[in-house]
Amino acid sequence: MGGDLNAPQRDAAFRSFSPRLQDTFGEAGRGWGNTIINDFPFLRIDQVWASRSLRVLKVVVEKTRHSDHRVLICDLGFL
Numbered sequence: 001m002g003g004d005l006n007a008p009q010r011d012a013a014f015r016s017f018s019p020r021l022q023d024t025f026g027e028a029g030r031g032w033g034n035t036i037i038n039d040f041p042f043l044r045i046d047q048v049w050a051s052r053s054l055r056v057l058k059v060v061v062e063k064t065r066h067s068d069h070r071v072l073i074c075d076l077g078f079l
Contacts, residue, residue, distance in 0.1 A: 001048070002049065002074070005046070007045060008045055021049040021050060021051060022052055024050050024056045032061065035061055055077040055079050056075075059075070
């Protein structure tokens with residue numbers, strides 16, 4: 001599951017996710033993971049949560065030209 005979740009990492013809203021899902025940036029994030037706002041990112045509200053049956057290979061955030069959010073790129077693999 002992923003997208004603009006409108007809540008920063010470690011927000012209480014995500015507690016119910018953690019038994020079955022993993023925060024991919026927390027598992028394999030590289031660099032600065034904040035996504036909002038694009039020019040000066042101070043929060044990580046764009047997130048991907050994956051099943052624990054998937055392996056998180058790499059997660060990065062990159063600046064974009066056409067959004068106020070940075071793009072989150074998440075590579076997953078099968079266990």
